Amino acid sequence: MSLILLIEQILNGLQFGIMLFLMAAGLTLIFGVMGLINLAHGSLYMIGAFCAAAVAGATGSFLLGLIAALAGAAIAGALVELVVIRRLYTKDHLDQVLATFALILIFSEGTRWLFGSFPLFLDIPDALSGPVTLPGGIEYPLYRLTLIIVGLLVAAGLFLLISRTRLGIQIRAGENDREMIAALGVDIAKLYTIVFALGAALAGLAGALVGAIQSVQVGMGEPVLILAFVVIVIGGIGSIKGALIGAILVGLTDTLGGIFLPELMKLFFSPATATSIGSSIASMSIYILMAAVLVLRPTGLFGARA
Amino acid sequence: MTEAILATQGISKSFGALKASDDVSIDLMAGEIHAIIGPNGAGKSTLIKQICGGLKPDTGTVKLLGEDVTDLPTELRARAGLGRTFQISALAMEDTVLQNAVLGALGGQGNPWRFFKPVLKDKDLLDTAMEALERVGLQDHAKTRTAELSHGQRRQLEVAVALTLKPKAFVMDEPMAGLGTEGSKRLTEFLGDLRHQAPILLVEHDMDAVFALADRISVLVYGKVIATGTVEEIRANKDVRDAYLGDEA
């Protein structure tokens, strides 16, 4: 395998990881501040993609589509928080799992009822289509490169938001001590709605960005949701830094595992068997990674020690 | 002089830069109540965890009946004869008082691997449990759900569960906390008797109780034992007055 191919694959892993980060950041933020397991996060991702596809389809502008995705997911998030989620904060994880699972059912079938069963069309803008040549002669799709950059910018923005702004201070306080921030005179209910909407908007953004190179369809959120959970659990729940590192780890493991494991197996088996066994192990690899991390560090890489 | 029932020998524990325990050596002799006092943040909870298990000292050893138990997990120390009560009641709140006591008896018996015979029909366990409940005066509440007990009754139940194990030494973490004057008085009397069954290492904030009960007192400040002695000695100790009792006494 040439070096160029290897670098390209690492870029691919990185890009996949960064998209996962957008999903995982919202999930981990919501868990960190409110202590809520939100299985419906994947639905917000789907809502973002559908908003983007609908608006981009109607106006022809990808940018408007992105804005619609952010706004649509944030509004949906805020609404869900106001109507359902805020009743769940005091309940245990079990109830949260069940209630948000119910939300998935409602969102998925509701979307299908609104948009039908066929996938929607959402394409990348012409300005971002096609490959670019990177230093070293690597040809890489411009859109994917853009995804990496956008993702890193969002990550940087989140770190600044958390460390520098008033909202960030409240969020950090909320992670540490709910009673204290109430004592400080912060309107907790409002803070929670804002954090939930923020997480939802991030998921919506990811849905729209990814929807453009994949397919916008009902049920697109669940596989990503599971991966996002893997990410935040590896990183340590509640930690944005953990989510970023976990996401990149998962992205690289998944991408590189799919390539190298079949090759590795060829050392032991015939090519056909090797491909088959290698692919099988590759499809389990991130879960093996997650189990291994948890066995060694039961609260993830950057999680609070029990 | 006979050997200590329970002893720590130079145990130290640090969390980063914070020295939670600094070369602490404390012993508990047969028939005595040894109280540990100290201001908040003196390292009392950390010390208890190291004695009872759950936290391993960086250096030093913990000995129970002369055996080194430093590396034993909590449940094996309990089996070796260490009875403990918690500052905040740790009881199965959904279960009845009797069930909690039977749990203790079951632990004392050491074999929970029976899956079929109803535990409340096991006469040995029931006898042990009822005896303990009678000793703390909860026999009439045996069928009450623990969650329905008053705060004071829960403290009594804590002690009863510890009693079912027939321990060789007790470690009690603020048993008086949250009790009214009347409750404190009764528990004080009870503990006064209990010491003859097994000595008590008593961590307590209630100074009246400590001065009434303790045979010896150790004063813990910033993880260090600054003085150990009888009530009179401690009352008279200048360091203690300066560091701790100064504003209270």
Place this chain on the structure above:
Amino acid sequence: MKQILLAAVAALSLGVAAASAEPVKVGMITTLSGGGAGLGIDVRDGFMLAVKQSGNEDIEVIIEDDQRKPDVAVKLADKLVQAENVDVLTGLIWSNLAMAVIPSVTAQGKFYLSPNAGPSMLAGKGCHPNYFNVAWQNDNLHEAAGAFANVEGYKNSFILAPNYPAGKDALTGYKRLYKGDLAGELYTKLGQTDYAAELAQIRASGADSVYFFLPGGMGISFLKQYAGSGIDLPVVGPAFSFDQGILQAVGDAALGVRNTSQWSKDINTPVNNAFVESFQAEYGRLPSLYASQGFDTANLLLSAMSKADVKDADAFREALREADFKSTRGEFRFGPNNHPIQDIYVREVIKEGDVFTNKIIGKALNSHSDAYWSECNM
């Protein structure tokens, strides 16, 4: 219960020579909710269109949603057989659901007409006289692609499919007739949506063509990402990734791509033209491959009903075997294993106005059967 009882509209004037004395009860188990519902909806709509057009009031169709879950499909099959006592079952879209349901219902003496799935097991060793496949054996379209590759002169194909049995069958099917070398053979994760890594491998492999079998959303993702990768190799796929339902979601990325299919909306026969027109009139959208299969399935059933009573299983089976109906795809007959013998076309994706659709550019295989019939003893 979603029973659709058809009113007798103009049944008299049409004067169908109904040899069947009793009404035929049909149980349709198909995917109507969740991912992949589009396929089931098309099969159902095509089927019901044919029933409606026949005006035959002696047919009662009970439609059930399997949610694409095998255990639900089995449960529904039990229900249709035990509670509804249907005569004929049909509708399953997915091979794994078909394998769960078909062997048991045919063993219970029911007829099964497959409008979509054609697992190799049921074409070979596991074939059954009561099982008729009206679509294709799973390998067919892939075999056609392999044959087409020879015609095009491809010498070094890169092939990929998901890591599950139908994926393995697909690549086996392609290799069966393909004579060139392989630049690479890849099994991707089922449900995978990001193909960046595979595209990088394709780029580095030195292939002269790409063949992929990635049904549903996987294919949409792959095609969009392929178009963005700047790889400039001819890509071929089976019709599944280019059917009318999903083509609009792929958009320009599919334009010009060749795919193999036993049906196309521009097969210029009166039957097919009428079908396309009436489907559009009825449902307001273009029919897909699946709709045509549903339509053909219903017409096969109707043709047998006009010849024999369903309660006379042997006569009804013979009537089905004759396949005496006008298929939307032209020539259609059954081989010895009750699987189709049919032509398979190569189509190209074009744009008609604003709508993406397919145009036939040639024939890949003539009167093609399948590779398993010789293993079938019945």
Place this chain on the structure above:
Amino acid sequence: MTRETLFNSAALAALALVPLWAHFSGEPFTVTLATRAVILALAAVGLHIALGLGGLVSLGHAVFFGIGGYAMGILAHHAQTYTPLMEWPFVIEGTKSMPVIWLVAVVLSSVVAYFIGLLSLRTSGVYFIMITLAFGQMFFFFAISWSAYGGEDGLSIYVRNGFPGVNTLVPIQFYALCFVILAAVMFFAARLQRSPFGLALNAARQAPDRVETVGLNPMRLRLIAFVLSGAITGLAGALFADLNRFVSPTMFSWQMSGELIIFIILGGLGRLYGPVVGAVVFVALEHILGDLSDYWHIYLGVLLLGVVLFARGGIIGMLLGREVAHD
């Protein structure tokens, strides 16, 4: 007799009598539906031992359900194709005998539960939920790509396996078999709940510190509970596969694990009859709502949401009050 025992007996009697009535009034499908409910209830009773008694929120119990299913699928597949399962170092033949299959299912799921438990119990809370989910996903993807046994297509068994003295092909007889197993397991589970082990396990959920300080190891209690739980769910998996005469990787899916949790919460957490009532109601709802509309998942979602938000304690809790009686 308390109201709760009365309710439980009535539920059990209904479960025994309704299929019987359906059988004699010529509605075999109702019998099949009831069999499905009983088997799913059995799987959920298994989970109840880990979740309700032990407080272990396992989102990976589909692993054991699937292992049971594949134990049946693989053994019966080899028996129906007359190929031995293994020829070296000694020959193992397939079998169509239910008792043998059940034994294999129980042993295999216990062993797997032991190892998964050993690793997973190092974590707690959300991390435990997620690590069990991870193990579920591993088995799911493994099964999908395990082409020797059908991969995603799964395995079809043409004729239901046999049980001495019972014609399992007759719906009502197979139902009776499943019902007896459920009743037996529930009897065992009820005894377990009151046994010394049950008492200690229950306490380990509520006050693990206390359990340690009376000299018991909460981890080992939980591990054994997890193994027992996995074994029962595995047995249910074997029966479920026999009901469908089919196994596929969907038995390993995380949605399956989620459904088992739903049964328990829907019926009433912490009560032995909770999972049974939950499973029966869920199967009935699926059947009734599914006929009502293509978009029935919406109704199901709203209903579940209602249970979580307004009916804590589930259906039984709603009918009989929230308190879970512990003797």
